[in-house]
Amino acid sequence: MFAFGGRDCPRDMDAARDPKKDRHLAGLEDRHDSGLDSMKDDDYDQMMEELRDLKIEPNDRLPVQSAEPWKEQLTEDGDTILHLAIIHEELALALAAIKEAVGDSAFLNFQNNLKQAPLHLAVITEKPEIAQALLQAGCDPEVRDFRGNTALHIACEQGSLRGVGVLTQYSKPHQLEALLKCINYNGQTCLHLASIHGFLAIVENLISLGADINAQEPCNGRTALHLAVDLQNEALVSLLVRKGADVNKVTYQGYSPYQLTWGRENIGIQKQLEQLTLNSLHVLPDSEEEDSYESDYSDDEPMYDDCIFGGQPLMR
Template sequence: MFQAAEWAMEGLRDGLKKERLLDDRHDSGLDSMKDEEYEQMVKELREIRLEPQEAQHGAEPWKQQLTEDGDSFLHLAIIHEEKALTMEVIRQVKGDVAFLNFQNNLQQTPLHLAVITNQPEIAEALLGAGCDPELRDFRGNTPLHLACEQGCLASVGVLTQACTTPHLHSILKATNYNGHTCLHLASIHGYLGIVELLVSLGADVNAQEPCNGRTALHLAVDLQNPDLVSLLLKCGADVNRVTYQGYSPYQLTWGRPSTRIQQQLGQLTLENLQMLPESEDEESYDTESEFTEDEAFRSSSLRGNFPTWDPVVWPTVCGLATGQLALQTTTGVLVEVTLCLNPV
């Protein structure tokens, strides 16, 4: 097992990814809020004191107040990391699942925001008060998806320990709107400790993306992460599992720079799954290796805003129609592919 110190260090990496997640936080409407407006909101929140007779008659107008972006008092307290204030609000609304699970315009619950802002102690309090860990945001992510994407082991621990076994199994199997499970996201972003923890909790190491059938092992090859390949093999990943187009993880190593990965997989892969089929053309191979939005951000955070990963062609979105996407590659070739789109 990986040491706890190594797990903790993973949470400090990938500042660009954290910036993206914080963009989701700021998209909740606070950027457009004037300082004096926010200060007034905090003042009102701090003055919340429920009298017994008020609670008895249900006179709680502060629960109905929302910003133009759909954020409640609780959302705002979490976003601005007013921990004492947040705990007071949670204490007063404990058991009011409608308020605790209220979703803003981006479908974010207070629990989503606690994870995004890296406040595991707030997440724990929310779960104890009745927050639902299975609700999804506008990208189809549960709070656990976000914790795995952000690499916060503490939040992952809080979320997995608080869930009952049926809830946990359901969340571990759930895919976001890019078709990724929590294990896929942890793999894409290279959080080895979280990958190992999720597998130990029952995550399917061979789960396939619904669009093209890649497993975490295929993703590790695509992203050229030999340490992740080693870990997934140790966790029981099937080297002979093929994508919906028939590619094994080993076949995706052809043309890529890591000889270590090729050697690791070559020793275990069936002989008939090692060579690329002669009938397959370059276009179908490139289609197999295209990045999803989740992977695109990971790769761009490693290689700059407009990376290339030879021989994988980096696509730039040119246009979108129903189920079709026109892609302009960095080599100037315009191709059109069919995507598996999920409604947001």
């Protein structure tokens, strides 16, 4: 039996697999669950047996901060016992490990091979109670995974209102400010992700917490309002306009949200933005015309008179 600090940790390791677990694992992309979504039943059972008996090889990647060897043990995927407990949704085991590791930032924030800290996994498996315990124990909510996502990015991408609520409520004020500004490796803030996926309640929540409603993606300068027009989400457009989005903000190519409505099917969005947009931003930016180049040379004159081939000037 595995024990923390000499006390047995209550858990039912032999319980049948919960179908809800399978749905969580099957729906995750980019191996968010360290590969368990592709495990066969026999492999899963074997992993659970190893978890029960703690047959995990030590690894020197984890800084040694205590005399508790269970904190130093890793799987080949770089998962600690806490990662595994969260992945397998063993709530009692996860909470017991967190309780024993209060203040141990190295353990609480340890990232596996996919750069996932336990907080990322708590959000992915939709376990806000574990996320709350981690934050109260002193974990860092600003840690990023291999895609540059914080746990709040993931909660916004998944549409987890409870996850967003826990992460924003239990993060410290300076951490929350940083999380709302943070962009992932695709250049997206949490507000961008919530807008892209159409989670209006989360969008409104983030704005109320101080997220920059006019933040631009660094690659092309699109704001959440540009994204809403691109996605033809009229309800999101209305929400963003009502919350004070700048309808005259242009992308790096010079397009206002209204200009992006041209050629789109939703006339309601176009009419909604037309009356709010400056007249100068109603017309599409000038594009280069194929025949715009006018030659200074007549048809009887060579365009170039200084071409040399084999030491001799080329004559027309």
